Amino acid sequence: MSLAKFQYYIEHPASLDSRSLTMIRSVIEEYPFCQTAHMLYACNLKNIQHISYNSQLSIVAAYAGDRSKLRSLLFLEYTRETSELYLPVSENVISNYDTEEKISEISVQADDTEIQDDILIAEPDKKRAEILSKEEIINRFIQQEPHITRPQKEFFNPVNYAKQSTIDDEAIVSETLARIFLQQGHKEKAIRVFKRLILIYPEKSSTFAAQIEKIEKDYK
Template structure:
């Protein structure tokens, strides 16, 4: 791919095609941190509805210095536009008979698991949830005689901060005074709105891709309360997720 062709794709990414994927992949292999090339590859995978897209999004984010720029690109109108060209059927797809799907695969297809995640401009929380790294597991190191020497603790920064707060609380040893029974106090019960503004269908799909089934179910329950007109659809989604849970 020459310089002029590449600049044209940067100016009009909707023109990128499957035929150019090998050229763009070659550029990425030579320059791993070439962010615009990775963005164009994402566009190709999105157009193909490829199962590789979701994982490639994480890899691209890891090679991007400013993830807000990446987020703006994948939520732009240009990125979401799909070429009107008909998808090509490979010789392998023509020859091999279609495999009869099992119950679980039917459910996964209905839940669109493996399909590219599509974020909107107001779904930065869902986007960050998708990109979050899993916390490190505890590692027990052993000596030659198989005796444990040390244990590596979870290095999740959020967890460490919570532990520090608990430690400070224990050190100060605050005393809680007993309430005066003669004084009647009004207790205001507030509605629990935790995660309500953040719950979206995309977030539920993010949890599904991460196999956090309980979180996905909770997200759909919140959505059912937010959008009663779609409660039937969300209830069906919950039933499908429960099937996956029972077949783990």
């Protein structure tokens, strides 16, 4: 439909007939949120006494920002001087109380629907808040009870290892560990470490044997 034709129907809604119905419907399909197109379509259905008029009336009532303008279009005959859809109309009122009552009912239903929509929107927000509260509780519990977390494995530290006097296992041996034992006065432990090192590194056995000799000589 051309813009000029659409403007013509806005200025002369009484001219809407069975031929214009398809054209107005195509405008709605292309611009589904066009309030004026929905109102013209309802008026067109009313003019030709179409069976879908009541159902379209429910739809257009939801789209209409000001339902008084919808009433004006459906119940008042526009003068030829009208240049816009919502300008003043003549005093010739088309009496149709059943349809006007239908619009009033739809207006109330639409208002109730808006309230229900607000409730439906509020419900997810409430559930989201509950979920966030649970997450906050869990996070707070973890922060206050750090002992429930899995302890990280500590890297081998020969100094700490040597300080644990109850440890006699020398599965982890090194020259550094032997020297630390010597500094702490554990002569026998240091010698055992060097003997283990001789078995592990036979190519350095003479070096470790010399260390054992030195320990036995210096730490009598």
